[in-house]
Amino acid sequence: QPPRCGSRCIQRTSWTRRRLEMPRHNNIIPNVHCHKDWQSRVKTWFNQPARKKRRRDARAAKAKAISPRPVKGMLRPIVHGSTIRYNMKTKLGRGFTLDELKAAGISAKLAPTIGIAVDHRRTNKSEESLKLNVDRLLEYKSKLVIFPRRSSKPKKGDSPVEELKKVVQMSGEVMPIKG
Secondary structure, eight states, rough: OOOSOOOOOEEEEEEEOEEEEEEOOSOOOOOTTTTGGGGOOOOTTTTTHHHHHHHHHHHHHHHHTTTOOTTTOOOEEEEEEESSTTSSEOOOOSOOOOOHHHHHHHHHHTTTGTBBBBBBTTTOOOOOHHHHHHHHHHHHHHHHOOOOHHHHHHHHTOOHHHHHTTOOOSSSSSSSOOO
């Protein structure tokens, strides 16, 4: 019986019997594996809609759990790209430097608890970037609403009760780059 898949074998018919011959000249030797179970190795994507729904539900549950904190995470500094090609462009960095936090009057230990990212390895190379990020921190600090740990005993830095009642959760990025 000749193989059914597309092999390079040449089928020859003689008067007496059918037989397989090797291909002539300098061709490849036919070595076809016709019995691989390829159907079990096919990758399907039928779970895509269910996975999409699961991710969406997980995002909604996370937003509800951390409410009224921002969904997109912490406040990040504005930094420049590191190479000649990208150093004219600005982007959001990993975290504020310790100098920026000090100039804004925020301690490095308090910053993560009020939604400000800190990067202790980053340094300021220019006064302009330092001033830009300090202004960013001061603007964030002016808009910040701090909930008391216990509503019965508010502390000195906590926001007043009237402000707490009209707070809504932010869905987008915290203070995105303008322009």
